[in-house]
Amino acid sequence: MKNIHYLVIIFILLTAFTCEKEHLDFEKYGSVSGIILDGETYTPLEGVLVVSNPASTSTITNSEGAFVISKITNGDIAITARKKDFLTNSVSVAVYEDENTAINFFMLKDEREVGSVYIYEPVPGNGAVDQRSSFTFTWNVDQENKSKELDYTVYLFESNSTVQTIVGESLITNEVTVSDLEANTTYYWYVVAKFEGHNVANSPTWSFKTATDFE
The missing domain is CATH 2.60.40.10 (Immunoglobulins)
Incomplete structure (x- = not known):
């Protein structure tokens, strides 16, 4: 009877070890x-x-x-x-x-506190693919203190680049058109909200990839 108990315990231990190994292999x-x-x-x-x-x-x-x-x-x-x-x-x-x-x-430096400013819902969406060489960026803004009139600067840079380009500055609407993008290239972009020339918030950095060929 004891031998049966030992066999059951060994079986349980082996099963647990196998499951743990499978779990580790899955990661x-x-x-x-x-x-x-x-x-x-x-x-x-x-x-x-x-x-x-x-x-x-x-x-x-x-x-x-x-x-x-x-x-x-x-x-x-x-x-x-x-x-x-x-x-x-x-x-x-x-x-x-x-x-x-x-x-x-x-x-970018946080130059002036103007309450909560949240920049979200980018177009193109983060991770978008097959984008054209020219199109319009848009985004939404949730602003805690709506009495503060904000403007926006939009930055664009290629993957792994240490140089960025300003594609829109002192914008009073939530959109900007970009053009002359390279084919089959991953780009990153983000939006900075400013109040009276001071940075108060920035969006996450979003990415998109252009199409292999532009028709």
């Missing part, structure tokens, strides 16, 4: 690295807290503005950057098994 990991720059001076930002979500992994940029998160579960994640006296910025990226995803993005 696939990649990595994310990048450089964070001051969006106005293009100098590297040291001491930026970089957090991934989901995964809740964090790190700090070095003197060259660089960071590496070496083990992230594959899939779509958000990378958020925070630093005192700067507007928080975030970018959504795709992480692939055994591959490194390289990103560069920019942070």
